Amino acid sequence: MNDQAQNILIIGAGAIGCTLAWHLSGKKANVTLLARGRALEAIRQQGITLHKGAQNRGTRLIQTIDHLHAALHWDAIFVCVKQYDLAGVIASLQHADCRNAVIIPLVNGIPWWLLQTHERLRHEAREAWGPAYAGFPDVDATRLIGGVIHIPAQMRDACTVEQGGRDTLALGEIDGSMSERLAALVATIDQSDLQCKASHHIQHELWNKLLGNAVFNPVSALTNATMHQMLNDPGLRTLCAQLMGEVMQVGSALGLPQDISVEARLAQSESAGHARTSMLQDAWAGRRIEGDTLVGSVSRIARCLGVATPMLDGIWALLHQRFMRAS
Incomplete structure (x- = not known):
């Protein structure tokens, strides 16, 4: 396994994106957060502050960008947006030069790739998913790692996040294999305060x-x-x-x-x-x-x-x- 620090991009500066960025920053990973508007301005000026329970865990400065740069190289891209915004983000990743990066959608609900890869639903996926399904581009499943995050979190303001309860994350290859890239990503996250496990059955x-x-x-x-x-x-x-x-x-x-x-x-x-x-x-x-x-x-x-x-x-x-x- 390569011991070099991984370049990780997190898309979305909501509660989950900010929590993930805070935990991973400086932990054997070069973390960049893609944010826009008020969140971008606040995080650039003040960093991200995390509260867990009654404890202020501190403030961490996070590198930010406001759009995808083709010149930048990412090893992994965590997509932390609302499901109804996901199709647009995936399409933008297709157009940007992110071909070598593994994409990990961390969103609520049923991922589009589950319907695309499920034998019985494959031909009925458009009906099952609904109108939003038409917006998803075809993505090679080998570019994806499934992810499930169990972190109750909410934003106190544009750059302060409140985290409570569990702090676990599960990642898994869609085909159930235990790949080198999966092991490397889990090892990187394990360097943080988050508990990450590799799953053979991410579905x-x-x-x-x-x-x-x-x-x-x-x-x-x-x-x-x-x-x-x-x-x-x-x-x-x-x-x-x-x-x-x-x-x-x-x-x-x-x-x-x-x-x-x-x-x-x-x-x-x-x-x-x-x-x-x-x-x-x-x-x-x-x-x-x-x-x-x-x-x-x-x-x-x-x-x-x-x-x-x-x-x-x-x-x-x-x-x-x-x-x-x-x-």
Whole structure:
């Protein structure tokens, strides 16, 4: 394995992008953050400050750029944007001279490459994904590494991030192999405070996270409840359990069964404490929510597979009416 520091680009200066940049900076990696607007200006002037719980972990200066430079060489590119912005970012990476870089999308929801590489869904992927699928360019799967990040985080201001709960990251080759590039990337991240593991089954890891995202995000956005409130209110916990059971059934039909019970998965989520889901944060801030990505796409995949999801379909109808109909 090459001991030379890796050149890592992080695209997106939201909570996850800033958290990742803070942890990886100076840890056997040359980290650059692609940011724009107010975030770019603030990070250039002040760096990124990270709070974990009640502790201020300090401020770190991060190298920034505001657009892709063809002259710069990247070993790995982490894409930390909303799913509805992902197609445009992937297309820009195709046009820029980033051919030698491995691309790791760290986004919520079902990645487009999962539908492209799934035997049963391959020819129905456009219908299952929805309108946004048409915007994705064809990307050689060998250029991708799947990623799942478990870090509850939110921005306090343009350059201050609050991190809570878990701080784990799973990476995996789409074909399940244990490649040299995967091992090198995991080793680099392990130099930081983050816990990173190499997964032989990254698709299963993705669906396990979706069990939480497709359930807690819409329920929180519709009720204004935090994770603690959803998991400690008997009615909401029962609703979340029913929704999670349906998402598990869809995963099983896709060949991605989860080796965990619904109740155990709910208990696992209690570590998030009083965190607000990303969808609730977006709803409060008046931003576009990832409703179609996290809920609508699962509902459509269920229809393609002939799996009944009445609770999920109902939540999707409510979410669409409340937040998305006008757009």
